[in-house]
Amino acid sequence: MGNITESPVWEDNVLQIEVGDSVGGGPLAVANLQAQDLANRTQYLKAKADTADKNIDDLFNDMNRIYNGQDLTTKFADEIATYSDDPWAWIKARITAVDYGGLNIGDYIPFSMGGNAIKAQIAGIDTYYRANDVETGHHIDFISKDCYPTPVPWNTTNINNGNATNAAPWMVCNLKNVINTTWYNSLPAPLKAQIIEKRAYIETRYTSGSTLTDSTGGAWNDIGKLWVPSEGEVYGAVHWGTKGYSSMQNAEYPIFAASWRNRIKGIGDGGARCRWWLLSVYGGNSTYVCSVSHGGLADYYDASFATVYAPVCFRIG
DSSP, rough: OBBBSSOOOOEEEEEEEESSOOOOTTHHHHHHHHHHHHHHHHHHHHHHHHHHHHHHHHHHHHTTTTOOOHHHHHHHHHHHHHHOHHHHHHHHHHHHOOOTTTTTTTTTEEEEEEEEEEEEEEEEEEETTTTTTTTOOOEEEEEEEEEEOOOSSSOSSSSOOOOOSSSSGGGGHHHHHHHIIIIHTTSSSHHHEEEEOOEEEEEEEEEBOOOOOOEEEEEEEOSSSSSSOOHHHHSSSSSSSTTTTSSOOOOOOOOGGGOOOTSSSSSTOOOSSSSSEEEEEEETTTEEEEEEEETSOEEEEEETTOBBOOEEEEEEE
C-alpha cells in the first residue's frame, strides 16, 4: 500500500493526494480517500460543465437577439453586498478593474427615479474606449429599457439649429436641459455619484442671421451626464441626418445591433410603445429632429412636438 506523505491539497479546485509506501489506515482508508476524491472531481467538473452550458446558452441567445438580460443586483448580490449594497459603487469598481466577467449586453440594474421604476440596461462596454480628443477610459454606457414616462419637446421653439452660445443643436436644446436638470436631480444619490460626462463629436448647425437646413460642421462637446443616443448609435447608419456631419464618430451600440428588440421602447416600465428622441437633427430641414417610431423605424418629428419621450442614458467609468 502507499502512505499519504503530505496533507491533501487542492489544485484548480480538484483534490490532489500523494501516495507513498504505506497507509496507516490500511486499504479501506485509501479506498475512502479515492472515493472522496472521485466525488470531488465529479462535482467540480459538473459545476464547470453547468457554467459552460449557461455561457453557451447566453451566447446563442445574444446571437439570436432573444436574450432578455438579467438583473445584476440579483445575479451579483453577494458581490454587491461588499459595497454596502450599492450596485453603482460595485459596477464602478468592476469598470476600474476592467473586470467585465459575467456582464452581458442587455443585463440591467433597476432603480427608482421620481417614483418611476427604471431598468438601466448595459448598452455597450468600452464602446468608445480610447476614442475622442480627450482619450476615453474604460466605461459602460447604460440606456434604459423603456422611456421615462414624461414626454419632453426636443426644443421649445420649432427649430433644430444651434445658436451663438453653441453651434451644436443638441447642446442648446430643451431636451438636454430638462434631462440634465429635472431628471438628473431625481436620480438616486449613489448613482449620481458614479455618472460621468459623455464626450462626443457632434454636428454643428448655426450661422448668425440665417436658419440652416443642414449641418455644416462638427465639434467636440461634453454632451451631458444624461443624454440620448444619435441616429448612428441606434441604427448603425444615417437615415435622416446630414450625411457625414451627423455621424462622424458614431458607433452602433451592441444593444441595438441587428434587431429592433431594444429599439422599441415603452412609456415607463413595460408600458405602451412610444416614439422617442435621438440626438441627431434632420438633414434638409430646419425643424425636424431624428427619432425612433413606436415600431422601431428610423423617423423624425418637429422639434417642438410635445408627445415624444426619451430613455434614461448615462455613462459610468
